[in-house]
Amino acid sequence: MDKKDQEILEMLQDNSRLRTEQIAAMLGLDQKDVANRIKEMEEQGIIVKYHTLINWEKAGEEVVSALIEVKVTPQRGAGFDAVAERIYRFPEVKSVYLMSGRYDLSVLIEGKTMKEVALFVSTKLATIEEVQSTATHFVLKKYKQEGIILEDKEKDRRLVISP
Amino acid sequence: MIKWEEKLSPSVKGIPPSGIRRFFDLVSEMKGVISLGVGEPDFVTPWHIREACIYSLEKGYTMYTSNWGLLELREEIARHLYSNYRVKYEPSSEVLVTVGVSEGMDLALRAILAPGDEVLIPEPCYVSYSPCASLAGGVPVPILTTADNDFRVTAAQIEEKITPRTKALILSYPNNPTGATISQQELMEIAKVVKKHDLIVISDEIYDKLTYEGKHTCFASLPAMKSRTVLLNGFSKAYAMTGWRLGYACGHPEVISQMVKIHQYTMLCAPVTAQMAALEALQNGTDEMLKMVAEYDRRRRLILRGFNEIGLSCFEPKGAFYAFPSIKNTGLSSEEFAERLLMEAKVAVVPGNVFGGNGEGHIRCSYAASVENITEAIERMGKFVQQYSSCREEACS
Numbered sequence: 001m002d003k004k005d006q007e008i009l010e011m012l013q014d015n016s017r018l019r020t021e022q023i024a025a026m027l028g029l030d031q032k033d034v035a036n037r038i039k040e041m042e043e044q045g046i047i048v049k050y051h052t053l054i055n056w057e058k059a060g061e062e063v064v065s066a067l068i069e070v071k072v073t074p075q076r077g078a079g080f081d082a083v084a085e086r087i088y089r090f091p092e093v094k095s096v097y098l099m100s101g102r103y104d105l106s107v108l109i110e111g112k113t114m115k116e117v118a119l120f121v122s123t124k125l126a127t128i129e130e131v132q133s134t135a136t137h138f139v140l141k142k143y144k145q146e147g148i149i150l151e152d153k154e155k156d157r158r159l160v161i162s163p
Numbered sequence: 164m165i166k167w168e169e170k171l172s173p174s175v176k177g178i179p180p181s182g183i184r185r186f187f188d189l190v191s192e193m194k195g196v197i198s199l200g201v202g203e204p205d206f207v208t209p210w211h212i213r214e215a216c217i218y219s220l221e222k223g224y225t226m227y228t229s230n231w232g233l234l235e236l237r238e239e240i241a242r243h244l245y246s247n248y249r250v251k252y253e254p255s256s257e258v259l260v261t262v263g264v265s266e267g268m269d270l271a272l273r274a275i276l277a278p279g280d281e282v283l284i285p286e287p288c289y290v291s292y293s294p295c296a297s298l299a300g301g302v303p304v305p306i307l308t309t310a311d312n313d314f315r316v317t318a319a320q321i322e323e324k325i326t327p328r329t330k331a332l333i334l335s336y337p338n339n340p341t342g343a344t345i346s347q348q349e350l351m352e353i354a355k356v357v358k359k360h361d362l363i364v365i366s367d368e369i370y371d372k373l374t375y376e377g378k379h380t381c382f383a384s385l386p387a388m389k390s391r392t393v394l395l396n397g398f399s400k401a402y403a404m405t406g407w408r409l410g411y412a413c414g415h416p417e418v419i420s421q422m423v424k425i426h427q428y429t430m431l432c433a434p435v436t437a438q439m440a441a442l443e444a445l446q447n448g449t450d451e452m453l454k455m456v457a458e459y460d461r462r463r464r465l466i467l468r469g470f471n472e473i474g475l476s477c478f479e480p481k482g483a484f485y486a487f488p489s490i491k492n493t494g495l496s497s498e499e500f501a502e503r504l505l506m507e508a509k510v511a512v513v514p515g516n517v518f519g520g521n522g523e524g525h526i527r528c529s530y531a532a533s534v535e536n537i538t539e540a541i542e543r544m545g546k547f548v549q550q551y552s553s554c555r556e557e558a559c560s
Contacts (some may be wrong), residue, residue, distance in 0.1 A: 011461075015534070022534060025468040026461035154207055159199040160511055161187040163290045163339075 001046075004029060005037055009046070012038075016050040020042070055150050057142075065094070065110045066117050068125065069135040075103040080104060083130040092120050114138060178294045182517030186501065190511045197540045198511040199528040204403040204484070208440070209451040212402060213395045216436055218238035221514065224435050230427040232260025233438050236271020239445045240411050247371075247424075248381035250389060256416040259423055260409070260433045260441075264369045264550075267395040267412040269295050270422040271365045272331075276301035280330035285316035286519030289339045289367070293519065297411035301330070307520040310478045310489065318352035322360075333362040334382055337370035340527035341487040342463075347380040354385045363418075364392045369410070370483040372401035372452060375460045377481065383413070390415050393422075399438075400483075401452050402444040407437040411546070460483050462530040462537055469541035471549055484531040489514065491524045493551040501526055508543040 004027055011026070019039065041047045056063045072083050080098050087107060088096040095108040107125070111117040118136065124147040126134050140153055142150055190196060207213075231237060237254040245248050252258050261267040268291060272282065278300040284292050286305045287316040304324055308314045321332060334353070336345040357364055366382040383392040397410025412422060426432075444452075463480060470477040470488045477488035490500045497514035504510050504526075515525030530537060 007461075018534065022465060022538060025465045026534075028464050147477065158201050158205070159187070160190045160196065160201055161183055161513060162199040162202040163181060163183050163513075163517075 002157065005041065008034065008037055009041070011013060012047065012050075015023050016052075016122055030055055034056075053148055061113060063110055064112065064117050065108060065139040066121075067137045067139065068107040068109060068121060069133040069137070070105040071134075072104045072128075073130045073132060074104075075130060086128055087125065090124060092117075092124075172297065176487075178297060181290050183290065183513060186505075186511075186513065189502070190505060193505065193509065196505065196509045196511050197532075197536050197543070198514045199530070199537075199540055200511040201529050201531060202453065202485075203405040203512075203531065204400060205531045205533065206403040206455055208403050208407070209444075209448060211451070212404070212440050212443050216440040219436065219439035223431065224439050226435060228260075228432045228435050228438060230423055230432050231255075231258070232433055233435070233442070235443075236260060236438050236442050237346075237411075239442055240413070243445050243540055244381070244394075244413065250381055250384045250386040250394075250413075252413045253416070257413055257419055259412045259419050259426065259517060260438060261395075261397075261412055262410070262430055262433050263399065263408045264367055264395045264397045264410040265291060266291065266426070266430065267393075267397075267410050267422075268365065268367065270298050270425050271393040271395065271412060271414075272299040272301060273419070273425055274418055274421040275331055275363055277330075279328060281326060281328045283321060283324055283329060283332040283362075284519075285320075285334070287314070287338075287340055287515060287522035287525070288333070288335055288519055290517060290519075292335075293532060302328070304329070305520045308341075308343070309521060310525075313478055314338060314341040314487070315345045316353070317349070318356045321353060322356050325356075325360050325362075329360065329362060329436070331365055332357060333365045333367065335367040335369075337374055337379070337482020339370065339483050340485050340513070340515065340522065340525075341478070342375065342483050342485045343376055343478075344379070344482040345387075346377065350380050350382060350385060354382075354388050357391065358387060362391070364388065365395065366392055367395045369395070369397055370400055371396065371455060373459060373484060374482045375456075375463060379446035379482070393418060398441050398444055401456075402448050403455060404437075404440065404444065404452075407434075407440060408469075409433055409437040409441050459530065462532070462534065465534065466528060466530045466537050466541065469537065469545075473541060474552070475544070475548060484529055486528045486530060487525050488528065489525055490548075493548060495551065497523050497526060504544065504547055508547040510540045510543050510547075526548050 004095050007027055008023060011023055020034045021031050024034040074080050075082050084096055087093055092109050092111060094110050095105055097106045099106050121134055121136055240258050241252045241254045244252060272295050274527040276299045281302045281304045282296040283304050283306055287309050296303040306316055306320050306324055308316050364382055371379045383389045383394045393412055393414040395412050398404040466486050475488040479484055480486050497516045501512050501514040513527040515522035515527060
C-alpha cells in the first residue's frame, strides 16, 4: 500500500463507478498500473465490495431498521467472536460492531415491518445462549448515511459563466 | 428629458463592458449545458466555517468593525503569512481587510497612481486589472506572455516596457486564466528589475494555495521586496468563499494607510459576518482546504489528459483551476469557437480573448467541475473538434 493506492481507495469509496482510465488520468498513472493495483487490493480483501447507497424510502419501499444493543457473555477461547458470528450470519443483520462501554454488540437489523424485526429479535437474537439482554431502538428517520446527506438541499448555485 | 449620454463620465464610458457578459446571456438561455466557464470553486464553503458564521450572528456580531477589519482577524492573517512564507506584517499598520481582492486591487491602484502613470500588466490576466488601472487615472501597459514560455512574464519583457512613467507592475501567479505559476528563480530576476527601476509591485496571490507542482513563492518574501509590494489575497478560492467577498491587502504602512483612507470613505469596513467566518477558516480550515486542493489536482490531470486525447494542445497548468488550451488548429477565433461549442455541443467555456493580449486562439476551461461533467464535456468537445478539423482538411484539399 502506497500513497497512490490510498488515493485510489478514497476515490472509489466516494464513487465506485469511476473507470480505471479516469482514475489513471487523475493520479497521473498508467491505466494498466491502476487496474493491477485495484485487482490486487480486491484479492487482498482491502476492497471488499462495490455497492450503491440507495434511499429506499424515496423508492417507495418500506424498510424498517433497528439498532439493537446486545449484552453477551464472552466465551472462553473465542471471546466475543463466536457469538458475533452466530449473529452476523443471519441475512436480516446488516451490521455488527463490538463496542466499548455499556453493552457489547451493536447490531443493525433491517426488515419489512416493525413486527418482523421485533420477532427476529425475540426469537433469534435473544434466544442465543450467550446473549444476556437486548435493547431495541427503531430508526425513525435517516438523515445521513455513510457520510452522505440523504436529502441534500445544496445545489450548484453558481453563475454558469464568471470571470 | 435628461441626456445621460452627455452627463456620464467619459472615463467610465470609455471602459468596455466585460467580454464575459454577452456570453453569459447566451448560456443562461440554454438547457443541458455543461459549464466549464465558472471562475469559482464547485465546493460550497466548508460547514465549520458556515457554522461559525451562524454562531456569530446568534451572538449578535452585526456591527461595523474597525475600518481596518477585526484586529483578531488581521493578527491571524499576519500569523498565517508568516508561517507560510516567512513574511512578517504588523497587524496594526500593515494589514487591511478588504471586500475581496477586487477591492484591494482598486485601492492599491488608486493609492499609487497619479494621472498618466503607467502600470505594467502581463496578459492574459484577470479581466479587472486594466479597467481598474484606467479608472484610477493610470495607463495600463500590457505585456504579452506566451504559451512557449508557459505564460510566465520574464524580467526582460518587463524591462522592455519600462518608461519614465512606469509606476507599478501587477503580478498574478498562479494565474487566471492560464493556470501558469512562476518559480522563485524567475521572480528573483523580476525583483532585480523592480528594484533597479524603483517600481511598486501589486501581487495578486489569490490562488496561492492552489499550486500543484512546486511551491508558491510570495513575492513579498523576496529580499528587499516586502517594502515595495502590495500583497493581495483572500478567502474566495482556497476556502471556497467567493460570495463572502473577503480579502486582504498587506504592505508598507505608507501605502496601506492611504488605501485605508479610500476604503473608509467608500466601504467603511468589510462585512463583519464574513470576517468572523474568515477567522474560523484561518484557524481551523487547513484540513478541508487541503482536501479540496487534492481534488482539484486530480481533475486538473483528468482534463489535461482529456485535451491531449482529443487533440487540443494545452500547456500544463500548475496552479489555479483553469486550463487554457489552444484552439488555433480549428481555424476558428476564440469567440467563434466558444459560441459554436455552446450551440453545437452544449459546452460552455470562456473565449480567451476576454483576458487580454495573447488570449486569442485559446479558451479558458475551469476544472472546478465534477468528474462526470469534465468527462462528458471532453467527450462532447472531442466530437466538436474532430468535426472542425476534418472540414478544414476538406477545404484544404
